[in-house]
Amino acid sequence: MRCIQLLWALISVTCVCSIEPRVDPLVIIQQGLIFGQKSSDGSYSTFLGIPYASVNLDNPFGASEPAPAFSGIFNAIDGSIICPQSYDYIPRMISQIRNETLDCLRLNIYVPSQAGSRNPLPVLVWIHGGNFSGGSAGEYQPKSLLKHDIIVVTINYRLGPYGFLCLDIPAVPGNQGLKDQHEALRWIRNNIAAFGGNPYKVTVAGQGSGSISALLHLFSSKTKLFDKVIAQSGTPNSYMLNKDYEIAIKLANYIGNNTTNTEDALTFLANTSFELVTEAVTATKTILGPCAEKSYSGIENFLSTSPYMATNEKKIRSTPILLGHNSKEIAGFDPYEPDDSTDPFYNKINKNFDFDENESVEDVANIVRRFYIGDAKLDINVLDEVGNFESDFRFNHPTQRTIDSLLKANPSAIYEYVFSYVGDKTAKDAGHSDEIPYLFDGVENFADPASHLVSQNITKLWANFVKHGNPTPSSSDQEPLKWPPVTSESRPFVVIDIEMSVNNSRIFNDRMAFWDLFFLMYGQRHNLYRKCN
Numbered sequence: 001m002r003c004i005q006l007l008w009a010l011i012s013v014t015c016v017c018s019i020e021p022r023v024d025p026l027v028i029i030q031q032g033l034i035f036g037q038k039s040s041d042g043s044y045s046t047f048l049g050i051p052y053a054s055v056n057l058d059n060p061f062g063a064s065e066p067a068p069a070f071s072g073i074f075n076a077i078d079g080s081i082i083c084p085q086s087y088d089y090i091p092r093m094i095s096q097i098r099n100e101t102l103d104c105l106r107l108n109i110y111v112p113s114q115a116g117s118r119n120p121l122p123v124l125v126w127i128h129g130g131n132f133s134g135g136s137a138g139e140y141q142p143k144s145l146l147k148h149d150i151i152v153v154t155i156n157y158r159l160g161p162y163g164f165l166c167l168d169i170p171a172v173p174g175n176q177g178l179k180d181q182h183e184a185l186r187w188i189r190n191n192i193a194a195f196g197g198n199p200y201k202v203t204v205a206g207q208g209s210g211s212i213s214a215l216l217h218l219f220s221s222k223t224k225l226f227d228k229v230i231a232q233s234g235t236p237n238s239y240m241l242n243k244d245y246e247i248a249i250k251l252a253n254y255i256g257n258n259t260t261n262t263e264d265a266l267t268f269l270a271n272t273s274f275e276l277v278t279e280a281v282t283a284t285k286t287i288l289g290p291c292a293e294k295s296y297s298g299i300e301n302f303l304s305t306s307p308y309m310a311t312n313e314k315k316i317r318s319t320p321i322l323l324g325h326n327s328k329e330i331a332g333f334d335p336y337e338p339d340d341s342t343d344p345f346y347n348k349i350n351k352n353f354d355f356d357e358n359e360s361v362e363d364v365a366n367i368v369r370r371f372y373i374g375d376a377k378l379d380i381n382v383l384d385e386v387g388n389f390e391s392d393f394r395f396n397h398p399t400q401r402t403i404d405s406l407l408k409a410n411p412s413a414i415y416e417y418v419f420s421y422v423g424d425k426t427a428k429d430a431g432h433s434d435e436i437p438y439l440f441d442g443v444e445n446f447a448d449p450a451s452h453l454v455s456q457n458i459t460k461l462w463a464n465f466v467k468h469g470n471p472t473p474s475s476s477d478q479e480p481l482k483w484p485p486v487t488s489e490s491r492p493f494v495v496i497d498i499e500m501s502v503n504n505s506r507i508f509n510d511r512m513a514f515w516d517l518f519f520l521m522y523g524q525r526h527n528l529y530r531k532c533n
Contacts, residue, residue: 044112047109320415
């Protein structure tokens with residue numbers, strides 16, 4: 001009887017696809033049959049919580065396994081599953097009831113009704129942010145993007161200790177969260193055609209740590225499963241702490257297992273609830289992220305060199321890239337660095353640079369301090385200037401260094417932007433993540449005409465890039481402007497605001513010139529370049 005039901009379901013899918021150029025909520029893929037949902041207005045379908053791989057519970061910190069075949073029709077209607085969250089210094093980002101589980105390697109697919117085998121649409125794959133420790137695929141509702149005739153896929157990947165332990169053993173060499181993302185891209189390559197998508201027209205995109213991830217996929221030696229990259233407010237050059245091969249031992253010791261052996265610690269942690277493991281990460285102020293993996297026989301690395309020095313000329317040459325940041329990513333003191341409330345200039349320089357014994361960290365920090373605040377005291381009156389420093393150090397200059405590196409590899413095209421719209425907020429500048437509501441469901445959520453227009457513009461520019469590799473592919477009244485690419489001779493960028501504009505001078509030119517000189521003098525002493533190999 002079950003076989004007959006499956007046969008009739010398959011016949012119905014085949015018949016529908018042959019009559020109408022759209023994806024029906026019932027789709028067949030390699031794992032079996034998937035049943036989705038139509039939107040209330042019939043303009044798109046959703047397929048939520050689809051497993052693209054599975055976690056080996058004997059080693060939840062290591063390589064994933066293929067997702068099992070469906071025993072019947074898979075009801076793809078629940079996108080609430082999230083990976084275990086460890087938040088380090090950032091506040092909890094998900095307010096809804098948390099459906100955390102180690103069985104979290106799921107993705108969500110959003111398909112416009114006009115997609116189909118006769119009209120395969122380009123695909124945007126979104127990698128969420130959250131400092132590699134929080135966030136989920138279900139936070140993003142892309143209805144506004146779907147109106148521009150693209151398919152959107154959002155993905156979960158392992159976070160914190162389950163995704164980014166970087167150990168001195170072959171079982172957990174590091175970057176497992178990035179490898180999960182790669183498996184999701186592989187799943188999309190193999191299956192997205194069944195949903196009406198073009199498997200060879202895939203843009204990998206993200207914000208924050210998702211942006212860092214997107215660029216690392218471009219630099220990785222892994223097979224290229226995409227053709228374009230969008231990187232919002234994050235690059236591999238952004239500030240992150242170095243990795244520690246003893247982290248598994250430290251976490252096990254904190255929970256109560258007194259061991260000095262990494263394998264013993266991993267066995268203990270694998271048999272400990274993820275709630276206790278992630279709480280240990282938070283309590284010990286452990287920061288985890290991408291690392292340079294050691295090489296082991298029979299194990300394919302994601303990155304063999306420092307993430308902050310990685311490049312891949314062969315991939316970059318054929319890849320259009322859209323990247324940028326917001327006008328003031330951090331307002332005041334860096335919330336990721338609570339110790340910076342004492343002296344952010346000294347703390348950042350001391351933590352990130354190794355100086356010779358004849359050089360004074362304090363003298364170097366004083367040069368940076370005077371550039372931003374002169375001889376003023378560190379108090380509320382200089383919060384704006386401190387915010388400029390924090391934004392420049394963590395986001396703005398790392399973006400410029402990344403562009404420098406990309407240009408050396410002769411990319412297909414680079415488009416740079418700064419998002420500066422603040423809507424009805426009291427802030428005068430756009431902070432970290434402020435562009436997200438305008439990109440995801442902004443048109444539906446904003447009643448005021450200005451915010452509505454900004455959302456329309458950014459979703460159209462992003463969708464154009466997904467389709468054509470150019471955010472403004474034609475000169476017409478339909479385009480808000482003509483967006484010129486970056487070259488080795490000039491750094492034009494587009495300002496995304498209520499009035500769109502092209503600026504042909506370098507962004508924050510004076511401040512970036514200061515950091516150019518600083519890195520020319522001290523760049524080789526930066527911990528990111530010295531200690532991550």
